[in-house]
Amino acid sequence: MIEVAPGVIRMQLPIWMPGLGHVNMYGLLDDRGLAVVDPGLPGPKSWRALKARLKTAGYGVKDIHTVIVTHSHPDHFGGAGRIKRESGAQIVTHKAFTTWSLEESNRRNRLPTEKEAEEAERMAAAAAQALDIGGEEIPTIADHIDDYEGDVLREDPTEAQQAGSVPWGGETPWGGSKHPLPPLARRLAIRALRRIFAPPRPTRRVVHGERVKLANRDWVSIHTPGHTIDHLCLFDPEHGLLISGDHVLPSITPHISGVGNGADALKSYIQTLDLVAALDGVRLGLPAHGHPFDDVPGRVEAIKHHHEERMELILAASTALGPATVQDLAHEIFPKRHWGVMAESETFAHLEHMVIEGKAERWEDHGRLLYRAA
Ligand SMILES: [Zn+2]
Ligand SMILES: [Zn+2]
Incomplete structure (x- = not known):
């Protein structure tokens, strides 16, 4: 646990999928308790770490009044639903937030017991390994890009659209891909992932330029499609802090998927990189993976x-x-x-x-x- 700016702390949570190692959960502290940004993967492992990190900082889950999810990847939204259930926290996302798995609230079943959750986590980890995917590489559903106007999704995606937006799920738009698993095994592996990656339902969906008051300061929401179509950064103009999610990372280049990510994902990405580099007074980038970095425009270049x-x-x-x-x-x-x-x-x-x-x-x-x- 490190204080990266007054009232802003960084807590690392482990990632049990191949690839990244950890995700940074930021705590934004105020008199009401705290808001957290990107509370890690779903499942018991990450949850135990989350509680331990909060405790070190002098907080419990019940002190969380707001969860900000920068984008619809499971290493970012995973803990949000459980926090909401246990503390009644608001969940804030970009307006377009949606994923290829069905929302938690669409599932009629009771919540899993701790033992079932452990088992689901184990199966999902094995499935991710078998499909050769990492936490960063799970795309969002946005193939129904025709429904995407500015930053509004008109309708929830259907299950068929969701299946089609997973490049390792079926036939790819470019044809001829060799998947690491045969079709039946692939379907089972994806089912295991879907079960645990059900995203929470946001309580507040913001659009570009909206103000969000947290940690006793005003943050401006910056819509940054590219890595995913629903990616959201938060900027504190007074202190020059940029919560950059996976949009700008200090040591790796974020994955830009050509599936389910708009007609020209790379163009969206480059344009919104320029957008954050040009933010007036941007001083410190707070990324979801890796260490805070001070030259945001340099990293963008x-x-x-x-x-x-x-x-x-x-x-x-x-x-x-x-x-x-x-x-x-x-x-x-x-x-x-x-x-x-x-x-x-x-x-x-x-x-x-x-x-x-x-x-x-x-x-x-x-x-x-x-x-x-x-
Ligand atoms: Zn990530
Ligand atoms: Zn991501």
Whole structure:
């Protein structure tokens, strides 16, 4: 537990999925108790750590009056539903918050016992391992992008849309992906994940520019689609604090999925990177993974540079190969240990951006998309 700014503490929670190690839960303290940002994965392991961290800081779950969820990935929303049940806390998200799993409140069944929750967590961890996905790599549902106007989702996604928005769940939009599991095993693994990843129902959905008073200061909500379509950052203009979620991370570049993330996810991402870099007086980034960092514009430049470089690599590979599939190109730009549906999904996001920008051409051939540098 570290105080990163007056009235703002950082608490690390473990992640039991492959990949990331931990997520930062921030506590925003005030006279009523505290608000927490991104209370970790669902399941008993993370919950025990959450209670222990709060205790060290001198708080209990009942002191939490607000939960802010930066976006619809399970390592961020996981603990929110249980906090709401135990303390009556408000849950604040961006207006577009929604995921590929059914909401907790849509489930008629009673809550699981502690033992059942342990079992569900164990099964989900095994499923994540088998599907070769990490906590950062679970996409949001937003393929019904036609319903997405500004920042309003008109209707809740159907189950079929939800299934279709999971790139490791079925046929991918670019065709020809090799999934790590055969279809039946994949369905079972996804069912195990769905059970534990049911998101909570937000009590307050904010839009870009709305004010949220927490930790005795006014935060401005900044809608930052790109990593997910519902990503929300919070900015404190007085102290220059930016709660950056997974939008800007200090040591890794956030995953940009081409599935269920809008027509041009990369463009949304780059534009909203520029948006946060230009915030007047931004002084300290408080990321969801890794350490707080002080040069937000510098980090934004480095991430943008990474994507520029990746597009140059794709263009060079495409020129060398001629007409090529998403798999061909993903294999050119990712090291072999990263090959798979997630690498393809990110390559697809880059290729679609290049098509929209006129830098590449796309056509369909026998159920697969082919691309060529324009
Ligand atoms: Zn994350
Ligand atoms: Zn994320």
